[in-house]
Amino acid sequence: xxxxxxxxxxxxxxxxxxxxxxxxxxxxxxxxxxxxxxxxxxxxxxxxxxxxxxxxxxxxxxxxxxxxxxxxxxxxxxxxxxxxxxxxxxxxxxxxxxxxxxxxxxxxxxxxxxxxxxxxxxxxxxxxxxxxxxxxx
Amino acid sequence: xxxxxxxxxxxxxxxxxxxxxxxxxxxxxxxxxxxxxxxxxxxxxxxxxxxxxxxxxxxxxxxxxxxxxxxxxxxxxxxxxxxxxxxxxxxxxxxxxxxxxxxxxxxxxxxxxxxxxxxxxxxxxxxxxxxxxxxxxxxxxxxxxxxxxxxxxxxxxxxxxxxxxxxxxxxxxxxxxxxxxxxxxxxxxxxxxxxxxxxxxxxxxxxxxxxxxxxxxxxxxxxxxxxxxxxxxxxxxxxxxxxxxxxxxxxxxxxxxxxxxxxxxxxxxxxxxxxxxxxxxxxxxxxxxxxxxxxxxxxxxxxxxxxxxxxxxxxxxxxxxxxxxxxxxxxxxxxxxxxxxxxxxxxxxxxxxxxxxxxxxxxxxx
Numbered sequence: 001x002x003x004x005x006x007x008x009x010x011x012x013x014x015x016x017x018x019x020x021x022x023x024x025x026x027x028x029x030x031x032x033x034x035x036x037x038x039x040x041x042x043x044x045x046x047x048x049x050x051x052x053x054x055x056x057x058x059x060x061x062x063x064x065x066x067x068x069x070x071x072x073x074x075x076x077x078x079x080x081x082x083x084x085x086x087x088x089x090x091x092x093x094x095x096x097x098x099x100x101x102x103x104x105x106x107x108x109x110x111x112x113x114x115x116x117x118x119x120x121x122x123x124x125x126x127x128x129x130x131x132x133x134x135x136x137x
Numbered sequence: 138x139x140x141x142x143x144x145x146x147x148x149x150x151x152x153x154x155x156x157x158x159x160x161x162x163x164x165x166x167x168x169x170x171x172x173x174x175x176x177x178x179x180x181x182x183x184x185x186x187x188x189x190x191x192x193x194x195x196x197x198x199x200x201x202x203x204x205x206x207x208x209x210x211x212x213x214x215x216x217x218x219x220x221x222x223x224x225x226x227x228x229x230x231x232x233x234x235x236x237x238x239x240x241x242x243x244x245x246x247x248x249x250x251x252x253x254x255x256x257x258x259x260x261x262x263x264x265x266x267x268x269x270x271x272x273x274x275x276x277x278x279x280x281x282x283x284x285x286x287x288x289x290x291x292x293x294x295x296x297x298x299x300x301x302x303x304x305x306x307x308x309x310x311x312x313x314x315x316x317x318x319x320x321x322x323x324x325x326x327x328x329x330x331x332x333x334x335x336x337x338x339x340x341x342x343x344x345x346x347x348x349x350x351x352x353x354x355x356x357x358x359x360x361x362x363x364x365x366x367x368x369x370x371x372x373x374x375x376x377x378x379x380x381x382x383x384x385x386x387x388x389x390x391x392x393x394x395x396x397x398x399x400x401x402x403x404x405x406x407x408x409x410x411x412x413x414x415x416x417x418x419x420x421x422x423x424x425x426x427x428x429x430x431x432x433x434x435x436x437x438x439x440x441x442x443x444x445x446x447x448x449x450x451x452x453x454x455x456x457x458x459x460x461x462x463x464x465x466x467x468x469x470x471x472x473x474x475x476x477x478x479x480x481x482x483x484x485x486x487x488x489x490x491x492x493x494x495x496x497x498x499x500x501x502x503x
Binding site: 046047048049052053054079080081082 | 202207208209472473476477
């Protein structure tokens with residue numbers, strides 16, 4: 001797996017996401033409160049584009065009439081059939097044992113290290129004074 | 138917004154043409170205005186529409202996605218999903234290599250409108266707009282004859298107007314009519330469709346004015362969307378048991394967006410009871426399941442998703458490999474991706490029939 005520079009860290013502020021293309025694969029990169037996560041953009045259920053989904057939280061219930069909403073913004077809901085995935089792990093909420101969105105390792109690297117390589121950065125100009133989001137894919 | 142569109146090479150990969158039997162183009166009332174008289178335009182401005190559904194504005198059950206549409210189907214240039222032909226081509230028709238599409242407009246179309254004359258005027262306008270706004274610009278898109286089905290006389294008149302016009306694929310009902318569809322008040326409509334050489338499509342939804350279930354109003358959208366098939370079962374049984382197919386042996390019915398796994402069970406149950414109660418319905422000369430298999434076609438979406446995909450194939454086998462039509466339901470949220478929706482165990486011949494062969498034989502598009 002190669003490491004790919006997908007964006008300057010400042011270009012994906014907390015709470016936002018960005019669609020990156022790496023060797024023909026579409027990968028959606030999320031910033032959750034300053035930490036970055038990457039999932040394959042293709043929903044493992046039927047192929048909807050997760051990037052176009054709604055970022056939401058987790059609704060749970062211990063019994064009818066009691067609801068708990070937690071982890072706001074940490075769940076991505078597919079724009080087609082509404083399947084939900086944990087952005088941190090790619091785990092499916094409705095079929096966690098069998099269905100998972102492919103997840104990729106992400107790191108933030110200073111421009112100084114990237115210039116030294118071995119990173120692929122065809123489309124993102126790298127300045128040594130900035131920080132960059134690097135996806136391993 | 139950055140909209141992802143499938144790359145064109147995917148369409149080139151599709152080895153066979155696809156006929157999509159359920160596409161929902163969206164129009165506005167303004168789009169229909171050129172085809173409405175001043176009388177009805179002013180009426181709509183002053184009084185508006187009155188559906189068979191009391192005291193509710195908007196959907197009685199809020200949908201799981203805005204306007205029940207895919208969140209990626211909102212055109213980048215603005216407007217509602219499936220209101221922009223260029224974007225529909227880019228995202229759907231061209232990217233999947235759709236050879237023909239059947240348009241089933243849901244609203245505004247005047248169907249189920251309480252004022253019969255307004256219902257007829259709006260159905261006429263919606264039919265004209267399908268031709269002028271869509272088919273003329275992209276002849277792959279075939280129109281439905283929208284009919285004001287609660288008024289038999291007006292519905293038949295609209296069908297006669299469109300008879301012989303090959304731009305129309307079928308006559309369109311919504312499933313939740315004010316009475317069960319086999320009742321005699323609807324028979325002249327079936328007769329007109331047969332005379333015009335058109336199949337009759339029944340798309341789920343519409344508002345009958347009654348609860349979705351036979352036992353009151355369900356609480357949740359998940360119940361509403363699941364119970365469309367249960368609600369349609371009653372009308373399918375009614376069509377068979379009332380003798381509609383004895384009277385109109387050439388009548389062809391297409392069930393759209395109703396699912397289909399329930400069909401064999403309905404056939405078994407009807408047959409079992411018919412053997413015991415033939416004398417109650419002596420006008421039926423064959424077992425109910427025979428009418429079911431001969432006169433009904435089904436569309437695929439929402440495709441049944443079983444833990445074991447072979448179960449779905451067994452159901453398809455019961456219904457008949459000549460009777461299953463591919464449908465995507467674009468642009469709605471429960472859209473089926475043409476390249477991924479069908480179960481993997483189908484033979485090449487079965488796939489070809491479902492994707493296009495059966496629709497080509499039924500609709501005879503040219």
